[in-house]
Amino acid sequence: MAQSRKDPKGRKLKEGESWRSDGRYSYRYTDPANGKRHTVYAPDLPELREKEKLIKRDLEDRILTDTAIKKMTLNQLFERYMATREFADSTRTNYLRTWENRVKFEIGTCRVTQLLPSHIKAYYTYLSQQGYAFSTIKFIHNMIYPALEMAVDDDIIRKNPSKSFSTDYGKAPRKREALTVSQQEKFLDFVKKHVVYKAHYPMLVIMLGTVLRCGELIGLTWSDIDTKLKTVSVDHQLIYKNLGEGCQFYISTPKTYAGIRRIPMTQEVQDAFKAQRELNFMLVKDRNYEIDGYKGFIFTAKSGRLLMPNAVNNVLYNIVGAYNQQEKANAKKEGRDPELLPKISAHIMRYTACTRMAEQRMDIKVLQYVMGHAHIGVTMEVYNHLAGMDRIEKEIARLDGLVMNG
Template sequence: MQRRKDNKGRVLKDGEVYRKSDGLYMYRWTAKNGKRHTIYDATLEGLREKEEKIQRDLADGIRIPECSLTLNDLFELWRKNKVGLKEHTFANYVYIYNRFVRDEIGMMKLKDIRKSDILSYYNGIVRNGKMALNTLETIQNVLHQVFAVAVDDEYIRVNPTDGVLTAIKAAHQYETPKRHALTLPQQQAFLNFIKKTPKFQHWLPMFTFMLGTGCRISETVGLCWGDIDFESGFITIQHNLVYHDHEVGGCYFTMSTPKTATGKRAIPILPEVRKALEQERANQQELELVCEYEIDGISDFVFLNRFGQPQNPQTVNRAIKRISVAYNEAELEKAEKEKREPQLLPPFSCHNLRHTFCTRLCENETNLKIIQDIMGHRDISTTMEIYAEATKEAKAHSFANLNGKLGISV
């Protein structure tokens, strides 16, 4: 059988055609679904480069006919089929994608997206100040899942987001910021200042509760009176109250269960916490404050604002900042009068209060499983890290007291 040749006498392979009418080379092949497809090139060398890629894709099972799909197309596919995420987590993912990805790289075709494109996109976000580097992890989390669908469904070979965030962090010399606990004197100074300052006194029960239970802010604002059993002496943590503040969808609360099984737990009620809860109830009775705000069928929230609504986590963090600033101003003035160094409060948030409780617990409890259970840590390594940090400081303090007492000086 005589093989076809081009105008230069070169033998063409199966599927290759030289078109004399326009001088183009053409290659036809059949996809797995039985459909015929065609590509063109001005040179035989260029055509065969394309052929090789097609043959590799076919051998690897890549869906060549559907390579016109965009990242936005794949996101919609992921969004449609994604299950197992908490409602607020899923809503946040969708919001992040729509705000930062859809109009930036969402229209790019999957077949054209390379790791360098993702790297450039991430660098642009950080460089333009659109998002802090640690927050970029949320975008990475979403995109990695979306591209994983593309890999699993054989649209692309590899996930272009693999390793990109690590490279960005290395380039920016980024280290995950450590959450530091308040020292015991700082913790006591914070609470004492609230207690002695009339305009802040209404915050004392909540912050005493947080420092006496280690609850997350979402668990604290979502706490209901029905979760507290004063008779048995236990508080049951079984749901979170999450506040959404999105440009799309507006502001709203949602109730959810803990992300993991370890998040649902029982915490013993310390005497100080019992007193704080009783004080909170007394304050609300004195102000005739009743919670009539219902969220997903729940309305007996413990910590309320002056309108009888659950506290907003952002409001609580702003309160910490106002109290800390007021304390530091007063302490600076007092220290100047007393001719001493001021003992100032560092910047901190609600999560630092949780970390502070865990540190105090680690300083007084050696059973890591008990600490993990009380804190609701999914991974024991999180507990161990805080425990190691707390005991390291305790050891240093202990050895400082031993100075000159071991009888080893000569």
């Protein structure tokens, strides 16, 4: 098409600018990063020059201007991000599945260079309105944010539009409540005396004495128990997930590097392991079940097959149900209100164990190590949730004693 150095209105065109016979204006430039020539179009000269300003600003800031980069979607960026990271198979599967189900066909189709903070916030608000929990939205944010941060590092965009994240998104997480000392004692005493559930007593003592995560507990093997050093070694966990070949058991590394640890055993925990070994000898038919080279699992079904995480929770739910049924009957006979136990899960058992240690003023760094927390802030939450006024009164009394003795 014919081109002119002046437009029909007599305005002088700058270098790279042209007026076209179809009435549009164009601007051609070379990307110094790769030497490629590019052309942008506009219906009038003022709009073209606004585009030129943005292009020059991009070039000055070394923002990539290749057409393919400019058209990159958040989905494509996420693929690039995942290719740069090493994850455990279970973690990678979880990331990819969540992205496929929650992000891919929503905000994932947006171009990275066109994403604004308002787009990200609107998406998180949408998830909130759909009833997703805060933890789910935070998990999604923890995938989107680092991917966009990589785009900033690669000079694809200037700023990360997902920098801001509000704790107001999603349904508020359920407040975790540790068992009180009284509830814990009643719970264990009931199990110890119950004709059926007493077989689970050693496992519960071990859960409370080692603060293991559920996957770490069911993944324990006898080779992890050192009776001479009196320690429990944690360097793996057992998971039951679909990693592409249907739901199966897999051995996985702990959640974080901090999860690899050696936990000292109390005498009570040692006795519980001894009792568990005796139970296994009497009750478990096949003690040679093997998964990924690991065998000699401590906690199994009577058949010898491994326990799924929900099997541990079901045991706890059933025990609480039986206890509460008995407590209701006793309370009715005695003409009083029943003192029921709350719902107890493997996570609540771990939280309870951690709370007991915090109440005994275990050093915060030691507790962090035993729990396998990568960040001390997670451990601090336990200290911050210890019983309110009771804790305050005890601390004031302690200080009062120090002053008086001083």
